[in-house]
Amino acid sequence: MMGVIPNKENGNKLSVLFIGAHPDDADIQFGGTAIKYLQLGHTVNYLSMTNGDAGHQTQGGGALAQRRRGESQSVAEFLGINYFVLDNHDGELQPTVENRRKVIQIIREVKANLVITHRPNDYHADHRNTSLIVQDAAYLICVPNIVPFTPRLESNPVIVYHQDRFKKPYPFVPEVVVDITEVIDRKMQALAFHESQVFEWLPFIEGYLDEVPKQADERLAWLKAKWSNPVNMDEFLPELKPKFPLEVWNNIHYIEAFERCEYGGKLTHENVNTLFPFGTVNF
Numbered sequence: 001m002m003g004v005i006p007n008k009e010n011g012n013k014l015s016v017l018f019i020g021a022h023p024d025d026a027d028i029q030f031g032g033t034a035i036k037y038l039q040l041g042h043t044v045n046y047l048s049m050t051n052g053d054a055g056h057q058t059q060g061g062g063a064l065a066q067r068r069r070g071e072s073q074s075v076a077e078f079l080g081i082n083y084f085v086l087d088n089h090d091g092e093l094q095p096t097v098e099n100r101r102k103v104i105q106i107i108r109e110v111k112a113n114l115v116i117t118h119r120p121n122d123y124h125a126d127h128r129n130t131s132l133i134v135q136d137a138a139y140l141i142c143v144p145n146i147v148p149f150t151p152r153l154e155s156n157p158v159i160v161y162h163q164d165r166f167k168k169p170y171p172f173v174p175e176v177v178v179d180i181t182e183v184i185d186r187k188m189q190a191l192a193f194h195e196s197q198v199f200e201w202l203p204f205i206e207g208y209l210d211e212v213p214k215q216a217d218e219r220l221a222w223l224k225a226k227w228s229n230p231v232n233m234d235e236f237l238p239e240l241k242p243k244f245p246l247e248v249w250n251n252i253h254y255i256e257a258f259e260r261c262e263y264g265g266k267l268t269h270e271n272v273n274t275l276f277p278f279g280t281v282n283f
């Protein structure tokens with residue numbers, strides 16, 4: 001069964017669910033688009049498949065998992081969303097039936113119309129396995145005897161992938177582009193709650209820890225300079241420019257982009273404007 005059924009219990013508003021591997025993935029890859037849904041009164045939920053208990057140079061284990069969960073809850077309060085964090089170890093996520101069942105249950109409980117996740121080709125095994133789990137769950141969301149205590153959805157949510165920079169076996173295709181320029185500062189404010197990631201771990205592992213400012217206000221400006229575009233927009237420019245009026249194009253500085261997944265509900269010309277009311281269609 002395919003197609004989009006607006007969530008009737010939510011005043012015909014959309015229910016949008018980002019499923020990432022780690023507690024910061026949603027904010028990095030989707031934070032701007034999430035804010036645009038929230039501005040229109042739609043519901044946004046984030047799900048992290050792992051608790052983030054590995055990625056840090058001086059901390060780890062349960063204490064780090066608790067810290068990361070606290071950071072996620074700060075984002076949730078700031079944005080007004082739900083942020084689910086599953087208690088799987090960071091760096092060890094497996095595409096097990098158990099994890100698939102958890103994803104099916106959460107997709108059903110939030111009655112998702114749209115699911116966003118990683119592409120299956122990605123540098124991080126947790127990202128790849130998250131993608132696989134979501135793809136494996138797609139068809140089963142409508143099957144009543146799977147996770148039978150949580151009622152099936154009558155239509156498959158549409159699944160899309162967020163942008164990335166990976167080229168093999170094929171590069172990311174920006175099929176829906178969202179201009180997030182007007183919400184970029186709020187996106188960065190949300191991302192800054194992931195202190196242990198964006199000001200500690202990622203600068204350490206990527207070799208620029210000495211660049212991180214100490215003062216909170218300087219940190220935000222630094223974060224914006226470093227992290228405001230999740231992909232190099234220039235790569236997409238030649239292809240996308242004809243899609244926008246020039247005066248609009250000249251004012252776009254930050255984007256997030258999405259590619260269709262072949263499983264689950266299909267993103268089509270009929271439903272794309274409902275599911276991405278602010279997106280520019282490029283397929």
Ligand SMILES: [Zn+2]
Pocket residue numbers: 021022025124127
């Ligand atoms: Zn991640």
